[in-house]
Amino acid sequence: MPDITDIVLDEHETFRRRFAELDDKRAAGAGRAVLEGLWRPLANLLERHAAAEEELFYPRLLQKGANAEEETEDAISDHNDIRAAIARAADEVAGGEKWWRAVLDARNANSDHMAEEEREAFPDFREHVDMKTRAELGEAWLRYAEEHAGARGLELEQEDPEEYIEEHS
């Protein structure tokens, strides 16, 4: 049975690798279509990842974690920063200066966020959520990922951290 924390860590690693591929494409002087072809699936994966965490991971952390409210508030506002940068990139031509700035903003926000998630939210979750639940959430994550592949059917909107916490506490 897949453990949700393993799946999330794997996806974090995928983000690091895809951004590294973008670096290679940039260094090779890749054109608009190549950059767009790499960025669009990555942006969709970032959106789907954040949505899946908000659907499956953070609600359980809020129920069980020791410092969950603070961790969740940080995470939702980081997810909002990532979503905002992705939305900015979508308004620009791939490869242009403003597009790169938006893509790098998404990357920076995501890097800082993954580090914080791995350093704070995950240890709290591992300590307080049992293995059976982790496996059930892992199954649910895989179903969610299939259902929303390519960010299909997701509301790509900003989420108010306080409202979210109230709703899931």
Ligand SMILES: [Fe+2]
């Ligand atoms: Fe996250």
Ligand SMILES: [Fe+2]
């Ligand atoms: Fe994450």
